[in-house]
Amino acid sequence: xxxxxxxxxxxxxxxxxxANPIAPRQGPTGNGPFAPAHYxxxxxxxxxxxxxxxxxxxxxxxxxxxxxxxxCSANGLDFLNFLTQIASHxxxxxxxxxxxxxxxxxxxxxxxAIDWVTRSTTKERYPWLETSRISVSGMSCxxxxxxxxxxxxxxxxTIGIYNSxxxxxxxxxxxxxxxxxxxxxxxxxxxxxxxxxxxxxxxLLPQSTPTWKGNLNVGHGGTYGDQNGGKFGVAxxxxxxxxxxxxxxxxxxxxxxQEANRDxxxxxxxxxxxxxxxxx
Ligand SMILES: *[C@@H]1O[C@H](CO)[C@@H](O)[C@H](O)[C@H]1NC(C)=O
Numbered sequence: 001x002x003x004x005x006x007x008x009x010x011x012x013x014x015x016x017x018x019a020n021p022i023a024p025r026q027g028p029t030g031n032g033p034f035a036p037a038h039y040x041x042x043x044x045x046x047x048x049x050x051x052x053x054x055x056x057x058x059x060x061x062x063x064x065x066x067x068x069x070x071x072c073s074a075n076g077l078d079f080l081n082f083l084t085q086i087a088s089h090x091x092x093x094x095x096x097x098x099x100x101x102x103x104x105x106x107x108x109x110x111x112x113a114i115d116w117v118t119r120s121t122t123k124e125r126y127p128w129l130e131t132s133r134i135s136v137s138g139m140s141c142x143x144x145x146x147x148x149x150x151x152x153x154x155x156x157x158t159i160g161i162y163n164s165x166x167x168x169x170x171x172x173x174x175x176x177x178x179x180x181x182x183x184x185x186x187x188x189x190x191x192x193x194x195x196x197x198x199x200x201x202x203x204l205l206p207q208s209t210p211t212w213k214g215n216l217n218v219g220h221g222g223t224y225g226d227q228n229g230g231k232f233g234v235a236x237x238x239x240x241x242x243x244x245x246x247x248x249x250x251x252x253x254x255x256x257x258q259e260a261n262r263d264x265x266x267x268x269x270x271x272x273x274x275x276x277x278x279x280x
Pocket of ligand 1: 033238241247248249250
């Protein structure tokens, strides 16, 4: 598949990957209410990287983000700044790929992460987990993985697509019209290699599906490597605050668009009134 290789190649070429793994102590901490966040691993889930608040306050509940990297890279630190920032806002992030890992991921690794996080032995270890709220999301090739792992899995409550879209019109027509769960698109504008794919998917969604699509004219690479993930970090945090944590203030970013427009996002949305999430 030519486009797939282009997406893979571009995601690598745009310098998203951070080649040198940074030891947790020197890494970013995020600036959310649950900061400092950090990354770690758990021996009962091989081939993945976890991002979480270092200390979870008594009584807090932490929902889950399952993440797939650009280029389907198996380095769980490729989105270090971005994912640490999300974790610092009260999200337990499971990235495909171990820290500094090499090779490729696939959608089954996401499903394995969902199996793991919903297991009772995992909940014993992380008692604050709120696994009734799970987003599966990913960038570029990882976005395609997110469709595969997220659309038909009832444990997944919402999907995030970053600089991505399904690769062929046929696939889009087969998959997208059946998506009823909330799905958010964070795209890089006309120069994003995945621009047309994301636009096509957005148009083929059912009218009643809560969806938001923003384009920021930075191209395929987004702003993930900037401090705290830059503008993509801001928008993504709002998405998870709303769709996973039920934060109504964060919802304004999408329903009233003032902040999104100020940041430079061109926005379209539909049926966001159908997205109702109780605060946790
Ligand atoms: C809700 O989201 C807003 C905007 O993102 C943020 O300022 C606020 O701290 C969040 N509230 C909670 C309880 O996390």
